[in-house]
Amino acid sequence: MNKPFRKFKENTKLFFGGFFHLIFPNLCLSCSCELSRSEEHLCHFCFAQLTFTYFETAHEPSPLDKVFWGRVPIQKTYALLYFEQDKPSQKILHALKYQNKANLGIFMGHIIGKKLKENNFLCDIQALIPVPLHPKKEFLRGYNQSEKIAAGISKILAIPIVQKSIKKIKHTESQTKKDRFQRWENVAAIFGGTSRAIPFQHVAIVDDVVTTGSTIEALSRELLANNPELKISIISLAIAK
Numbered sequence: 001m002n003k004p005f006r007k008f009k010e011n012t013k014l015f016f017g018g019f020f021h022l023i024f025p026n027l028c029l030s031c032s033c034e035l036s037r038s039e040e041h042l043c044h045f046c047f048a049q050l051t052f053t054y055f056e057t058a059h060e061p062s063p064l065d066k067v068f069w070g071r072v073p074i075q076k077t078y079a080l081l082y083f084e085q086d087k088p089s090q091k092i093l094h095a096l097k098y099q100n101k102a103n104l105g106i107f108m109g110h111i112i113g114k115k116l117k118e119n120n121f122l123c124d125i126q127a128l129i130p131v132p133l134h135p136k137k138e139f140l141r142g143y144n145q146s147e148k149i150a151a152g153i154s155k156i157l158a159i160p161i162v163q164k165s166i167k168k169i170k171h172t173e174s175q176t177k178k179d180r181f182q183r184w185e186n187v188a189a190i191f192g193g194t195s196r197a198i199p200f201q202h203v204a205i206v207d208d209v210v211t212t213g214s215t216i217e218a219l220s221r222e223l224l225a226n227n228p229e230l231k232i233s234i235i236s237l238a239i240a241k
């Protein structure tokens with residue numbers, strides 16, 4: 001490329017970049033302040049307000065481990081954040097689901113991957129299985145947020161994502177107005193299509209937020225039905241407090 005043309009190209013890029021920035025400024029998804037070049041998705045102030053679980057360094061069983069006790073055999077569990085109403089953690093999950101922020105999922109996945117890697121936590125997992133979304137929901141949202149989180153983790157840990165091994169076959173209604181038993185009934189028969197064997201010994205199911213654990217329980221049972229020797233762990237972006 002000749003020099004004047006390169007200069008022209010750079011200037012055009014600068015001009016349109018600035019113009020684009022004026023119309024779509026890069027804002028903190030929690031407090032809406034303008035982000036500096038060193039900040040991504042959240043400003044430093046809001047990022048510092050996130051309540052990290054530090055499960056990666058805990059020696060005692062975590063609250064997330066306890067969610068699955070007596071329900072389904074789970075090897076290890078990990079959540080990066082405690083979910084808190086009206087706090088940046090809620091803003092993250094909301095943006096991930098409803099504001100078309102697929103990159104935010106990858107960004108959070110990178111943070112999870114780095115925490116796990118630095119602390120040698122869950123270092124023997126061989127593959128990731130994102131919790132599937134119903135195809136209709138995925139179509140409307142444009143992506144599956146758990147898949148985006150898994151993509152970020154996959155990049156850092158250099159392990160594959162098991163794609164399309166499981167399908168969500170039933171569209172679930174909102175879980176919020178049901179008790180635990182009703183929720184279980186609601187999700188018990190929603191996953192299918194795992195007749196294909198999973199060619200790994202230890203996998204981690206990846207989710208955005210764990211509340212009752214019913215979805216993961218149903219998914220784990222479906223995986224174990226066809227892969228009885230499979231070891232399953234859980235990685236979630238957040239756990240409800």
Ligand SMILES: [Zn+2]
Nearest residue numbers: 028031043046
């Ligand atoms: Zn902020």
